[in-house]
Amino acid sequence: MNHEAEARRIAAEALQAQAPLSIDDTMASLPQWDSLSHMRVILELEAALGRQLSVEEIMSVTSVRSIAGLLAAGQGGEGSDNGPAEAIDSPNRDC
Amino acid sequence: MKRPAATRVGLGDPLETARFILRPLGYIEAFRLTASWRNDPEVLIALFQSLKPRSLRKWMRSPLLPRPKVRFAYAIIDRESGRSIGVHTVALSGYRSAYFTVAVSDRDWWGKGAVLETRATLINHFIRHAGTERFFGMVHGRNLSSIFNYQRLGFSHVGSWHRHKQDPVSGEIFDVVLFELFREQWQAGPFAEAIDEP
Numbered sequence: 001m002n003h004e005a006e007a008r009r010i011a012a013e014a015l016q017a018q019a020p021l022s023i024d025d026t027m028a029s030l031p032q033w034d035s036l037s038h039m040r041v042i043l044e045l046e047a048a049l050g051r052q053l054s055v056e057e058i059m060s061v062t063s064v065r066s067i068a069g070l071l072a073a074g075q076g077g078e079g080s081d082n083g084p085a086e087a088i089d090s091p092n093r094d095c
Numbered sequence: 096m097k098r099p100a101a102t103r104v105g106l107g108d109p110l111e112t113a114r115f116i117l118r119p120l121g122y123i124e125a126f127r128l129t130a131s132w133r134n135d136p137e138v139l140i141a142l143f144q145s146l147k148p149r150s151l152r153k154w155m156r157s158p159l160l161p162r163p164k165v166r167f168a169y170a171i172i173d174r175e176s177g178r179s180i181g182v183h184t185v186a187l188s189g190y191r192s193a194y195f196t197v198a199v200s201d202r203d204w205w206g207k208g209a210v211l212e213t214r215a216t217l218i219n220h221f222i223r224h225a226g227t228e229r230f231f232g233m234v235h236g237r238n239l240s241s242i243f244n245y246q247r248l249g250f251s252h253v254g255s256w257h258r259h260k261q262d263p264v265s266g267e268i269f270d271v272v273l274f275e276l277f278r279e280q281w282q283a284g285p286f287a288e289a290i291d292e293p
Contacts, residue, residue, distance in 0.1 A: 027247055028285075035240035036206025042239050055236040055270045059252045 003075070007068035010048060014040035026063040041067070049074040105224040106167055112216045115209065117169035117183065125160045125168045129182055129198070133157070138198050144235045144271075146264040158196040159184055171199070171213055180204045183213050185221055191228040193221055210244045215286040218248070218276075223288075228278045236270035249284040250274035 008021045015021070015032045027033040033041075038061075045067055046052055053061075053070070060066050110117040120128065132138040133149035140146055142158065149157070159182050161168040166186040170179045181199035188194060195217070197210050221227040232250065234241045246252075252274060259271040281287050 027243070034206050034208055035210070035243045038243035039239040055255045055257075055272050058236070058239070058242060059246070059255075059272065062246060 003068040003071040004065075006048065006071055007064050010044045010067055011041060011064045014044050021064055023065050023068065024063070045070060105220075110169070110216050110220055112212045114174055115180075115213055116172040116174060117213055117216065118172055120161060120168040120170050120182065122161055125170075125182065126155065128170060128179060129157065129159050129200075130154055132159075132198060132200055135200070138200065140235070140262075141238055141241065142196065142198060144260055144269065145262045147262075158186070159198060162186075169213070169217070171209060173201075173204075180209060183210070183217060185217050187225060187227070189229075189231075191226055192231060193225070193227045193229075194231050194233075205240075210240075211247055214244065214248060218281060218286070219288040222278055222281065230276045230281075232274040234272045234274065236272050242272060245274040248276070248286060249280055250276040251280070 004023050008023065011017070011025070012021050015030060015037045017030070017032060021030070027038065042053065042058060042061060045061065048071065051074075057070055060070065107119045109119060130151065133151070133154045136146050139148065143149075154160075158166075159168060160166070161184065165188070166184055168182055168184040171181045171183055172178070173180050178201070180201035181197065181204070183195065183197045185193050185195055195214060197214070199205060199209055218227075218230060221230075230250070232241075232245055234245065236255065252272060254273045256271040256273070258268050261268045
C-alpha cells in the first residue's frame with residue numbers, strides 16, 4: 001500500500017469516516033475531525049510508524065497529505081507519493 | 096497606552112453560542128464549581144501537566160478562578176440541560192494579549208467541539224471589548240486535544256520547549272508547545288465576527 005492510501009486508511013479509521021477521504025482533506029474541511037478523533041489519528045499514525053511522534057511532527061498533522069508525508073519520511077520514502085519536503089505541513093494551512 | 100475605557104464595558108456580560116451560555120463567574124462561585132476537580136487526574140494533567148492533586152489552598156490560586164480586572168471566568172452552560180459542563184477563563188497578560196485556561200469536566204462533552212465553540216466566542220468578545228490584539232497558549236506536547244483546538248482555531252505554532260518539565264508523580268519529562276494568534280489572523284479566518292471599528 002502506498003503512503004497516500006495508507007494515510008487515507010488511517011484517517012478514515014480514526015475519523016470513522018463513512019465516505020472515502022481525499023488526500024487533500026484537512027482538519028478544517030472534515031467536520032468529524034474533532035479533538036478526540038485527532039488523538040486517534042496521532043495514535044494510529046504512531047502505531048503505523050512504530051514510534052512516538054515528536055512535537056514538531058504532531059504539529060504537522062493537519063491534513064491527510066501531512067499524514068502521508070510523515071509515513072513517507074518515517075518509512076524511508078519508499079513508494080512515497082510525496083517527497084520528504086512535504087513531511088512537515090504548516091499548521092497555517094488550516095487558518 | 097491605556098485601553099479606552101469603553102472597550103472594557105461588556106467583559107462581564109453573559110455570552111451565547113449555538114449550544115452554550117457562557118455565564119461569568121465570581122471567585123467564590125468559581126471556586127465552589129471547580130474545587131472537586133483538584134483531584135481529577137485528567138483535569139490536573141491538562142491544567143498543570145502533573146498528576147499531583149492540589150490542596151484546597153493551592154486551588155485558591157487555580158488559573159480557572161477569576162481575578163479582578165485581569166482574569167475572567169465563565170461557566171460553560173449547556174443550553175439544553177442547563178447544566179454546567181466546565182469552565183473557560185481568559186486572562187489578560189502582556190501588551191493587549193490574553194491566554195485561555197479551560198476544563199470541561201463533563202466527559203460526555205469531550206470531543207464535541209465545546210472548547211472550539213466557546214473559545215471562538217471568547218476571542219471575538221475580547222477583541223471587541225478588551226481591545227485584545229494577540230492570544231497565546233502553552234500546552235503539554237502530548238495534550239493532543241488542546242493542540243487540535245489551537246490549530247483548528249488558526250493559532251500558529253511559534254515554538255517548542257523540549258524536555259521543559261517533569262511530572263513529579265509520573266516522572267515523565269515532556270515538551271511544551273507554544274501558540275500565538277494575532278487579531279488580523281483571526282479576522283481573516285472562518286470564526287471571526289465582524290467588529291465595528293470606532
